[in-house]
Amino acid sequence: MQLTLWTYEGPPHVGAMRIATAMEGVHYVLHAPQGDTYADLLFTMIERQQKRPPVTYTTFQARDLGGDTAELFKNAVRDAHARFQPQALLVGASCTAELIQDDPGGLARALGLPVPVVALELPSYQKKENWGAAETFYQVVRAFAGPSVPPPGTTRPERAPGARPRCNVLGPAALGFRHRDDVAEITRLLAQLGIDVNVVAPMGATPADIARLGDAEFNVVLYPEIAGQAAAWLARGFGQKATKCVPIGIGGTRDFIHEVAALAGVDPAPALAGAPSRMPWYTRSVDSNYLTGKRVFVFGDATHAVAAARVARDEMGFTVVGLGTFSREFAREVREAAKLYDVEPLISDDYLEIEARITEAQPELVLGTQMERHIAKRLGIACAVISAPVHVQDFPARYSPVMGWEGANVLFDAWVHPLMMGLEEHLIGMFREDAEFHGDAAPSHLGHAAFLRPEPEPVAAAGPLVWAPDAEKEVGKIPFFVRGKARRNTEKFALDRGLATITVETLYDAKAHYGR
Amino acid sequence: MSGAAALGCGDAPVLRERGQREVFCGLTGIIWLHRKIQDAFFLVVGSRTCAHLIQSAAGVMIFAEPRFATAIIDERDLAGMADANDELDRVVDQLLARRPEIRLLFLVGSCPSEVIKLDLSRAAERLSATHMPQVRVLNYSGSGIETTFTQGEDACLASLVPILPREAPGAGSSLLVVGALAEVVEDQLRRLLEGMGIADVRFMPPRSALALPPVGPNTRYLLAQPFLADTARALEARGAVRIPAPFPLGAEGTTAWLQAAASAFGVAPERFDDATRAPLGRARQALARHREQLAGKSIFFFPDSQLEIPLARFLQREMDMRLVEVGTPYLHRQHLAEELAMLPAGTALSEGQNVDRQLDRARAARPDLVVCGLGLANPLEAEGIGTKWSIELLFTPIQGYDQAADLAELFARPLNRRLRLRV
Ligand code: SF4
Ligand code: SF4
Numbered sequence: 001m002q003l004t005l006w007t008y009e010g011p012p013h014v015g016a017m018r019i020a021t022a023m024e025g026v027h028y029v030l031h032a033p034q035g036d037t038y039a040d041l042l043f044t045m046i047e048r049q050q051k052r053p054p055v056t057y058t059t060f061q062a063r064d065l066g067g068d069t070a071e072l073f074k075n076a077v078r079d080a081h082a083r084f085q086p087q088a089l090l091v092g093a094s095c096t097a098e099l100i101q102d103d104p105g106g107l108a109r110a111l112g113l114p115v116p117v118v119a120l121e122l123p124s125y126q127k128k129e130n131w132g133a134a135e136t137f138y139q140v141v142r143a144f145a146g147p148s149v150p151p152p153g154t155t156r157p158e159r160a161p162g163a164r165p166r167c168n169v170l171g172p173a174a175l176g177f178r179h180r181d182d183v184a185e186i187t188r189l190l191a192q193l194g195i196d197v198n199v200v201a202p203m204g205a206t207p208a209d210i211a212r213l214g215d216a217e218f219n220v221v222l223y224p225e226i227a228g229q230a231a232a233w234l235a236r237g238f239g240q241k242a243t244k245c246v247p248i249g250i251g252g253t254r255d256f257i258h259e260v261a262a263l264a265g266v267d268p269a270p271a272l273a274g275a276p277s278r279m280p281w282y283t284r285s286v287d288s289n290y291l292t293g294k295r296v297f298v299f300g301d302a303t304h305a306v307a308a309a310r311v312a313r314d315e316m317g318f319t320v321v322g323l324g325t326f327s328r329e330f331a332r333e334v335r336e337a338a339k340l341y342d343v344e345p346l347i348s349d350d351y352l353e354i355e356a357r358i359t360e361a362q363p364e365l366v367l368g369t370q371m372e373r374h375i376a377k378r379l380g381i382a383c384a385v386i387s388a389p390v391h392v393q394d395f396p397a398r399y400s401p402v403m404g405w406e407g408a409n410v411l412f413d414a415w416v417h418p419l420m421m422g423l424e425e426h427l428i429g430m431f432r433e434d435a436e437f438h439g440d441a442a443p444s445h446l447g448h449a450a451f452l453r454p455e456p457e458p459v460a461a462a463g464p465l466v467w468a469p470d471a472e473k474e475v476g477k478i479p480f481f482v483r484g485k486a487r488r489n490t491e492k493f494a495l496d497r498g499l500a501t502i503t504v505e506t507l508y509d510a511k512a513h514y515g516r
Numbered sequence: 517m518s519g520a521a522a523l524g525c526g527d528a529p530v531l532r533e534r535g536q537r538e539v540f541c542g543l544t545g546i547i548w549l550h551r552k553i554q555d556a557f558f559l560v561v562g563s564r565t566c567a568h569l570i571q572s573a574a575g576v577m578i579f580a581e582p583r584f585a586t587a588i589i590d591e592r593d594l595a596g597m598a599d600a601n602d603e604l605d606r607v608v609d610q611l612l613a614r615r616p617e618i619r620l621l622f623l624v625g626s627c628p629s630e631v632i633k634l635d636l637s638r639a640a641e642r643l644s645a646t647h648m649p650q651v652r653v654l655n656y657s658g659s660g661i662e663t664t665f666t667q668g669e670d671a672c673l674a675s676l677v678p679i680l681p682r683e684a685p686g687a688g689s690s691l692l693v694v695g696a697l698a699e700v701v702e703d704q705l706r707r708l709l710e711g712m713g714i715a716d717v718r719f720m721p722p723r724s725a726l727a728l729p730p731v732g733p734n735t736r737y738l739l740a741q742p743f744l745a746d747t748a749r750a751l752e753a754r755g756a757v758r759i760p761a762p763f764p765l766g767a768e769g770t771t772a773w774l775q776a777a778a779s780a781f782g783v784a785p786e787r788f789d790d791a792t793r794a795p796l797g798r799a800r801q802a803l804a805r806h807r808e809q810l811a812g813k814s815i816f817f818f819p820d821s822q823l824e825i826p827l828a829r830f831l832q833r834e835m836d837m838r839l840v841e842v843g844t845p846y847l848h849r850q851h852l853a854e855e856l857a858m859l860p861a862g863t864a865l866s867e868g869q870n871v872d873r874q875l876d877r878a879r880a881a882r883p884d885l886v887v888c889g890l891g892l893a894n895p896l897e898a899e900g901i902g903t904k905w906s907i908e909l910l911f912t913p914i915q916g917y918d919q920a921a922d923l924a925e926l927f928a929r930p931l932n933r934r935l936r937l938r939v
Contacts, residue, residue: 001561001587001603003610010568033627035541035660038569040891050898052891059537062630062661076536083872095563096627096661099594124563125591 008326012122012132027086031097092120165264171223181401248307277405297322300387302330382418535870541660542668562626620725677750683732695741698913743822766830795917802921811836819843
């Protein structure tokens with residue numbers, strides 16, 4: 001049993017729903033109690049989908065448990081097939097139905113319906129949402145592309161002379177962080193390279209499309225969390241190579257272009273020519289000087305977190321002071337990356353632990369998920385969201401990819417926006433007693449909302465440490481976004497030196513000590 | 517046919533549906549209950565699904581440390597590698613160490629805990645014995661196999677009844693208002709009741725676990741919410757007597773609800789009129805504005821909160837709306853007798869759900885407004901049918917005179933919006 005306040009991932013059947021909802025022509029019958037229907041709102045409210053997810057829930061009750069829940073399930077499958085006429089059925093159990101062991105796959109197949117049935121076994125008490133999505137996508141790919149796998153030892157036929165190279169784009173799903181726009185951006189990039197997209201999956205793919213996956217020469221894996229397992233199977237079955245680089249940021253996009261060009265045997269130059277993104281100039285422009293060395297804490301799914309850390313250091317000039325993921329399946333990738341930044345990797349889905357680590361690292365910017373946005377808000381630290389779990393704001397109306405050249409522009413804007421503007425920061429520093437420039441002012445472009453920030457807890461509230469009144473007054477003049485840090489640093493400085501009272505002198509001594 | 521029924525729908529035939537129910541489970545009640553009882557903590561003993569449900573239904577309400585959490589059962593508990601009761605004790609110790617201000621801990625049962633037959637009532641007894649007098653531990657079921665949405669509040673309040681103190685011997689009549697209400701509503705209703713001379717008014721759930729209202733044979737109780745069947749039964753077992761009344765929604769409903777209390781406590785008609793005249797006048801005036809917008813419009817209720825019948829009564833009688841279908845997850849005929857009698861004869865009532873069939877009916881009727889859960893709202897909007905989310909009715913103060921217009925506004929706003937938009 002694990003005590004959990006907030007979860008980063010839902011149960012694995014929600015991952016399956018993300019695949020079913022992304023696809024066309026499938027219907028998922030889930031053996032589950034009524035409360036589990038809450039999952040529909042993730043798609044209809046958070047993602048603003050206009051259609052209900054293609055999911056039927058059996059909604060069995062306690063009184064059915066003594067009777068025949070298997071019969072209930074069979075009826076639900078029969079009705080769902082008759083009503084929705086899908087090209088294929090996915091069937092499975094949620095956590096409760098897993099315990100009653102009705103065998104949804106066997107029951108559904110026994111009905112002899114004229115469509116294929118994919119049985120999903122997603123162990124709810126061991127696994128989580130992303131695993132469920134990956135497993136579901138893999139099962140779907142195996143079920144529909146499996147029949148066209150060539151006999152072992154078959155070599156891929158050469159591309160016909162004059163034919164354009166073709167690839168699949170794998171991974172985009174429902175409820176993904178910016179998947180909708182990433183697909184458009186990457187498809188455009190591939191077109192510039194003269195590469196055609198055979199199938200995008202699961203997003204928008206029908207079972208018939210999945211059956212044609214083998215026609216492509218290679219696979220572009222945008223989200224390894226979702227498509228990694230399926231891509232590995234496709235590599236074995238069809239000899240398709242898969243991309244490893246994730247096209248996030250300028251460097252990430254360049255690496256991706258080179259990798260794809262090599263896989264397709266084409267010239268990467270057309271996609272690299274000119275100044276395809278404004279981001280390199282924006283980050284070099286003198287206005288961006290103030291971004292230098294800003295301390296950032298990065299947390300998210302492994303793919304986005306690792307990519308964001310690279311962009312943060314190499315493309316924004318920030319200092320990475322923390323890097324972590326909630327995904328244990330991808331802990332290795334994050335541990336490797338953490339070495340590059342000389343930080344202790346944080347592999348955890350314990351919200352309180354993550355909050356403690358962020359508080360301790362004292363970043364000026366958090367690049368995290370919606371969960372870290374709440375942590376940052378509480379600590380009065382700027383935050384930009386870089387990864388799922390998502391909220392309704394992460395599905396903006398405007399085109400807003402995070403991959404490719406435009407994605408790099410989007411990252412620059414999104415990460416700079418929550419920060420104090422460069423000159424503004426100086427003005428507040430100089431004129432902090434001015435009524436309008438007072439240190440608790442919000443960044444001016446973020447409106448005049450009263451920023452009532454709780455003062456961070458002193459390091460040793462119960463200790464013998466006392467702030468002299470004039471020192472207290474002086475620290476009050478420091479703008480809010482650095483005040484907590486100044487206070488904590490000063491107290492630590494005083495404690496380390498065994499001082500009992502903090503004076504104005506101590507404050508400035510500490511400033512000199514910690515100043516970089 | 518009784519006299520009352522002849523005026524309304526007391527014996528109306530009800531369409532009973534069985535099929536997929538698109539409704540939350542009783543765990544959802546924790547979202548408002550944990551805000552209400554400020555020193556109580558709700559520990560769900562369940563799965564990742566349960567944790568995800570509460571978090572998703574609560575939407576943006578992420579607090580530093582919410583007063584609810586989930587003890588997620590894992591495979592070790594299921595495989596018997598760990599004794600689930602030992603594990604639970606460990607989790608509770610961990611929790612109470614973190615949150616020393618907690619006085620009341622609810623262990624909330626879920627589908628998984630019930631299917632594996634984890635006996636939470638015994639666990640609560642055991643844990644109470646360990647942690648009393650600091651912390652009392654109670655249990656109830658919020659599982660989806662036992663409870664629907666608001667029934668979680670019913671189960672929670674029912675679990676409180678046995679620990680309510682016995683009313684003092686020889687105590688005079690007291691009034692207990694039952695059902696979670698917003699504090700602003702509670703304060704208004706208390707002022708109104710006191711204004712007519714009913715001095716001893718208590719509310720349940722209380723704002724603090726240390727302020728449990730006493731109960732006994734001289735307690736008359738008045739339901740403020742229509743979904744409290746088990747709580748009512750438990751109160752009656754303690755000797756309390758229900759004052760039958762419609763629910764305090766709308767000006768008419770609030771007056772009738774207050775009148776029921778006044779009659780039970782022998783308040784003189786003049787005194788009742790004096791106490792209610794001003795707020796009633798205010799409410800009527802404020803409602804008139806919304807009536808213009810709502811009159812003649814049709815409305816279709818999907819079953820969700822059990823508030824559907826009182827809401828339908830308010831919207832039909834005070835706002836002149838047309839009722840297409842009034843669905844409820846569960847129809848408690850006794851508690852809703854007064855409400856049913858006020859509905860127009862022949863109102864289409866449905867109990868339970870088959871969501872696909874009900875959507876077919878809604879599409880065929882094309883009502884101006886559908887009241888439904890969050891999963892259905894946008895798909896209906898995309899089909900051109902206006903919607904109101906039912907969960908908002910639980911999170912918004914809607915009872916009493918001064919909230920009557922706010923309640924009407926909740927229904928008027930989506931219609932108003934459709935009129936404004938030119939896109
Ligand atoms: S329906 Fe059951 S399993 Fe699902 S969230 Fe509710 S209590 Fe948990
Ligand atoms: S529908 Fe008619 S007959 Fe039936 S209860 Fe209502 S008034 Fe009576």
